[in-house]
Amino acid sequence: MKTPLVEMDGDEMTRILWKKIKELLIEPYVELRTEYYDLGLRHRDETGDRVTADSALATKKYGVAVKCATITPNEQRMEEYGLHEMWKSPNGTIRRILDGTVFRAPILAKGIRPYIPGWKKPIVLARHAYGDVYSAADVLAERGEKVYLVGEDAEGKETFRRLVHDFKGEKGMVQGMHNTESSVRSFAHACFRYALEENLPLMFASKDTIAKIYDGQFKKIFNEVYEEYRAEFERRGLWYLYTLIDDAVARIIRSEGGILWACKNYDGDVMSDMVATAYGSLGMMTSVLVSPDGKYEYEAAHGTVTRHYYKYLRGEETSTNSVATIFAWTGALKKRGELDGIAELVAFAERLERATVATVEAGEMTGDLIPLWCGDAAPKKLDTEGFLRAVASRL
Numbered sequence: 396m397k398t399p400l401v402e403m404d405g406d407e408m409t410r411i412l413w414k415k416i417k418e419l420l421i422e423p424y425v426e427l428r429t430e431y432y433d434l435g436l437r438h439r440d441e442t443g444d445r446v447t448a449d450s451a452l453a454t455k456k457y458g459v460a461v462k463c464a465t466i467t468p469n470e471q472r473m474e475e476y477g478l479h480e481m482w483k484s485p486n487g488t489i490r491r492i493l494d495g496t497v498f499r500a501p502i503l504a505k506g507i508r509p510y511i512p513g514w515k516k517p518i519v520l521a522r523h524a525y526g527d528v529y530s531a532a533d534v535l536a537e538r539g540e541k542v543y544l545v546g547e548d549a550e551g552k553e554t555f556r557r558l559v560h561d562f563k564g565e566k567g568m569v570q571g572m573h574n575t576e577s578s579v580r581s582f583a584h585a586c587f588r589y590a591l592e593e594n595l596p597l598m599f600a601s602k603d604t605i606a607k608i609y610d611g612q613f614k615k616i617f618n619e620v621y622e623e624y625r626a627e628f629e630r631r632g633l634w635y636l637y638t639l640i641d642d643a644v645a646r647i648i649r650s651e652g653g654i655l656w657a658c659k660n661y662d663g664d665v666m667s668d669m670v671a672t673a674y675g676s677l678g679m680m681t682s683v684l685v686s687p688d689g690k691y692e693y694e695a696a697h698g699t700v701t702r703h704y705y706k707y708l709r710g711e712e713t714s715t716n717s718v719a720t721i722f723a724w725t726g727a728l729k730k731r732g733e734l735d736g737i738a739e740l741v742a743f744a745e746r747l748e749r750a751t752v753a754t755v756e757a758g759e760m761t762g763d764l765i766p767l768w769c770g771d772a773a774p775k776k777l778d779t780e781g782f783l784r785a786v787a788s789r790l
Contacts, residue, residue: 522663678716
């Protein structure tokens with residue numbers, strides 16, 4: 396490798412997978428160069444979460460990163476790990492710094508039957524990766540308090556004041572979130588470009604009937620940006636549709652797939668897990684964050700598999716699906732090879748992907764896929780390391 400990959404290590408069971416994937420599937424074949432950042436929760440706490448920002452800045456510098464799943468702490472996690480602070484989502488921090496769009500797509504394997512049998516083609520989900528709930532300010536309000544949304548101009552002069560709520564009868568909670576027109580516009584361009592690259596129709600959904608200004612701006616900007624791509628969409632026989640998020644869900648469930656579904660940040664977070672699970676498993680969903688200036692961060696779409704980690708600590712057998720984490724590595728290696736002109740690295744990553752899918756298609760798989768198997772041979776359940784060794788033997 397000519398240029399280092401930015402390597403972001405993570406938490407719990409996926410951290411165990413991370414080490415084994417490198418040991419069994421990558422390091423025997425690749426002269427791996429990485430700039431390593433430990434985004435495990437304890438190290439984030441030790442550095443005041445500075446390590447997360449540093450890893451994002453390194454991604455800006457080197458262009459390609461691969462990330463392990465990480466914990467976003469809640470109150471229970473804060474107590475469990477003895478944290479100094481309830482740190483924000485590391486993914487949210489990285490997305491804010493890179494201002495990118497997250498594209499998530501299922502990994503399909505013959506013999507794995509989706510929970511929704513009508514889905515014959517991949518549904519790719521595009522998630523806006525800036526703002527909204529993930530960088531919101533929220534507070535508790537006491538009884539009798541009035542909460543306002545207030546704006547000031549550059550000189551500090553108040554430009555507007557809107558009453559959010561008068562808590563005259565009881566306590567409550569308030570949240571203020573934001574987005575920027577430039578970020579939404581970048582998101583729209585990324586979605587339309589991706590749709591053309593993959594020859595997919597595009598649907599964008601929000602709730603402008605309720606959030607008339609906030610979501611209304613998303614709708615307006617997408618419609619404006621579409622005009623720049625309309626001619627090419629129509630030439631290829633592709634369509635673009637704006638609809639409400641609840642209608643979009645109904646359309647997706649009824650569809651056969653083969654569509655790019657663009658969502659706001661929170662909607663994309665939730666719906667990508669729904670789509671991944673409906674295709675078979677959260678362990679079979681890829682995720683890549685693409686910045687407007689062409690930086691890439693690859694990761695699995697799932698979390699840290701906490702339940703399996705506690706079993707692992709007790710010395711019990713685990714059968715954790717590592718497919719999406721393997722594909723995070725192969726996606727990053729392919730992109731690094733493409734950018735650096737290393738054809739052998741691209742070819743290796745593609746072989747590793749084929750070996751991984753071929754292992755599942757041969758009926759050798761982790762426990763989460765067993766109920767979905769509809770192949771000819773009886774499936775063989777493998778433990779966590781056993782699956783990786785089966786992939787290694789094919790590789």
